[in-house]
Amino acid sequence: GAVVSQHPSWVICKSGTSVKIECRSLDFQATTMFWYRQFPKQSLMLMATSNEGSKATYEQGVEKDKFLINHASLTLSTLTVTSAHPEDSSFYICSAKRVSSGTYEQYFGPGTRLTVT
């Protein structure tokens, strides 16, 4: 199946600093990627939709100035958590859509564990 990677797999940062998470589609081109956040024992919550070459679309309640998304190429999207605070500590998961036989298949990355101290 299609492979989506994320880097780093885990990161610890100090409160007030910024952290960048990369999402790559390794064997297909993805014009659309999605960013999710998951807190312990909870389901995945969609944060934003990242479209190559255009601005990201954020879900209600997600601060676009805090969670900066850049989708500069067909295989790479980045999420930057700016001025991170302990409440931003979470599991961040990206996914990429691949066209297959007229439908879209959504493949997920392995996730990035962010801990803000």
Next chain:
Amino acid sequence: LAKTTQPISMDSYEGQEVNITCSHNNIATNDYITWYQQFPSQGPRFIIQGYKTKVTNEVASLFIPADRKSSTLSLPRVSLSDTAVYYCLVGDIQSGRRALTFGSGTRLQVQP
């Protein structure tokens, strides 16, 4: 977006068949049904996807009745490694405009 309802948790034993049912009463004409599996601290893994009737692959079967208001994921002869959270998602995957949204999922515990 169609809302999904699944049992919060299920228990089973190794070697048994497990059926997880998902309700999606307001599914739209263009919506497909997709199931994902998630292990702790990992991203969701695609299991199976269908539109109607029955779909089978090497790991599972998906049963969808004619009214499409529910679906059942069937895992044959589960093993301990099938212990995970299973998510049922409903969405229009042909337009590609929207991401799949996750419900609460079903936590499956397989015991020896």
